[in-house]
Amino acid sequence: MTPCTQLKDLPAFGELQALALALKSADIEGLFAGAPDRTDTYRADAAGLCLDYSKHLLDDAARAKLVELGEQAQLPQRAHALLSGAEINNTEHRPALHSLLRAASAPGLEDKFAEVVATRGRMRHWAERINRGQQTGFSGQTITDVVNIGIGGSDLGPRLVTEALKPFQGDINCHYVANVDPADLQDTLLDLDPASTLFIVCSKSFRTEETLANSLAAREWMLNAGATEADLDKHFLAITTNLAAAADFGISGDNCLPIWDWVGGRYSVWSAVGLSCAIAVGWDHFEQFLDGAAAMDAHFASAPVDQNLPMLMSLLEIWYCNGFAAGNHVVLPYDQGLAKLPDFLQQLTMESNGKRVSAEGAPLSYDTGPVLWGSAGTMGQHSFHQLLHQGTRLCPVDFILPLTTHTGMTGQHRRLVANCLAQSRALLVGRSLEDARASLLARGLSDAEAAHLAPHLAMPGNRPNSVISFTAVTPHTLGALIALYEHRTFCSGQLWGINPFDQWGVELGKEIGTEILGLMEQASGSPRMDPATDQLISKWRQANAPA
Known part of the structure; x- marks a missing residue:
């Protein structure tokens, strides 16, 4: 496939910079007043998710020019190339086919798809065997706890999915260990019984330092508890391509599931790396998780740029990063189960697009890969939201909002939703100096005191934010949400002219x-x-x- 054109060489880019300069002083509330249908036109829906991007420093001319930029960068054609298995990862000469892992069919990729289907069958076997109580340990006890040992994508994705889908979990407890700090493994094992614990070692090479160190310590823990080396197969599975190293460790080939070089670690939760998730929530729910991502893939492949959720979110990222010099992006999930989403997205976006040269190795003259950060609402409201509202930095925000709760505590959830909507509106409208002064006078302060304190209470507003809403966190909507950010990340890489699928910076x-x-x-x-x-x-x- 032909290399991406650098952002600065796309004809619409210069015009967008001029439009951004004009809109820096725009009044978003005024944009609403001038377009009563703005909430309908600045919105897109797909796979159970709704993106409301009406609260942005964006008018119709700028939005049209952004769409034009996406078309000039050939985002629809590049989406097709990605999904069809083109050699999109040009520095490592391979495709990036994580979408194949959740597909129902794959015309033109039958051989690879057959391997995927076979591995799904083996994942289902293990998930059902463990959930049915058929897997026993060295003393004959049933396996009750699974510990996933990995790092990066082999940890962040499965950990996020397992925590987010807690309401769908069965009787098997899944735990995650990533840090080479021995306290991570030690603290995890404190309350576990070796006789009823199974480890999943996730390492493509079986040489990842942190994962291997923790796996060897887990092996020693098991042997010290009375297991023999012959018993290790009852307590260890591996997700790896290095069968020889796994065998040396004590894990037979029957207990090893594959991970392919065309699946990057940060895109691997859909593969056998997600086995712990399938065990935690059961195979049927894991299939629904795959189906949600596949629905987003289908939308990504077919929707025009102006209605395509991943493309629109990517264009907004470029708009603020390269038009407004916003060097960061904030993600605020208003759901405790999604508390690990910002951590997961940090790796997805910054490991993918934290690049300083083009796909062809040429130095870039513009910023790429803004810093992504955030936390679950409402905790951030009592820490860093101060900076969002009154700080000097522009921090575009994504609010992630499930409209219902699995807890049954609808009254408390109503407060959570109100907080989310309030934060989004407060970023939009702010508070004028005069309103601040009036508020202080209403509290009984004198004119002099109110005039003195009013600047401290005033907020500029006009802070851009999106709201991504959906009915509930389910396996389907979670799959769609993760795939949405995967494709957004890919599109941003294409717009910047970089390869988002290598990560030489970690070497x-x-x-x-x-x-x-x-x-x-x-x-x-x-x-x-x-x-x-x-x-x-x-x-x-x-x-x-x-x-």
Whole structure:
């Protein structure tokens, strides 16, 4: 496939910068007043999700020009290339076919799809076997707890899905360990019984440092509890391509499920990496999760740019990142089950689009990959929302809003929804200096005191935000939501002219980490890094020297 054109070379880009300059002082409330149907026209629906982007620094001319930019970048054609298996990852010479993992069929990709279907069958076998109580440990006890050991995409995706779908979970408890800090594994295992615990080791290479270290510690924990090496197959599964390394560890090929090189880690929750999720919620619900993502794939493949949720959200990201110099993006899920969504999206977006050269290796002269952050509402309202409302930085916001609750506590949920809508409106309207002064006078302050304090209460408003709403967090809507952000991330990469499917930036730290570990394992000798690192290695040696 031909490389992406850089953003600056798209004809509409210069015109958009001029439009952005004009709209920096626009009044979004005034835009509503001038277009009574704005909430209908600045909205798009797909796969059970509704995107309301009416509260943005955007008028009809700017929106039309953004759509034109998307068409000039050939976003519909590139969506087709992605979904059909073109070599979209040009630096590693492979497709990015995570969408195949949730497809019902795949014309032209029959061989790969046959492997996917076979692996789904094996995932279903394990999920149902464990949920039916048919998997027993070394003492004959039924497996009651599953510990997923992974890091990055092998942890963030499954952890998010399992927590978000808690109302759909069965009797198996699923736990997640990622940090090489021994406290992570130790704290997880404190209340678990080795005889009834099964580990899933997620590592494509079976060499990922953090995952291997935790897996070896889990193996030792199991053996110390009375299991023999012959028993390890009763307690360990692996998601890997390195069958030899898994066998050396003690995991047979029958207990290994594949992960392919055309599936990036941050896109892997749909694969066997999601086995812990399938165990937690049951196979039927996991299939619904895949179906929700497939519905978003179908929308992405067919909807025109001006109605395409991923494309519209991507164009808004470019609008603020490259038109308003907003170096960040905030995601606020108003659902406790989605508390890990910002963490998941941080890897998805920043590992994908945190690039400084084009897909062809040319330096870029504009920003890419804004910092993504956020937390579950309403906690952020009592910490960082102050900055959103009165800070000097522009922070575009996505509010994620399920309209119903699984708890049955509708009164309390009503308060949660009211808080979400209030925050979205407060960002929009702000509070004028005069309104602030009037509010202070109503509290009984004198004219002088009110005039003095009013600037501290005033808020500029005009802070852009979207609301993504849906009826409830279900396996289907969660699948659609994750796929929405996957495709948005891809489109932004295409608009910036970068490859969002490699992550060479994580390699250097790994290489240096291996060097430093080697130095730390030496009993003596002078370190040979930079002076500051050398000093810290020496201090570590002193702190850990035998008494």
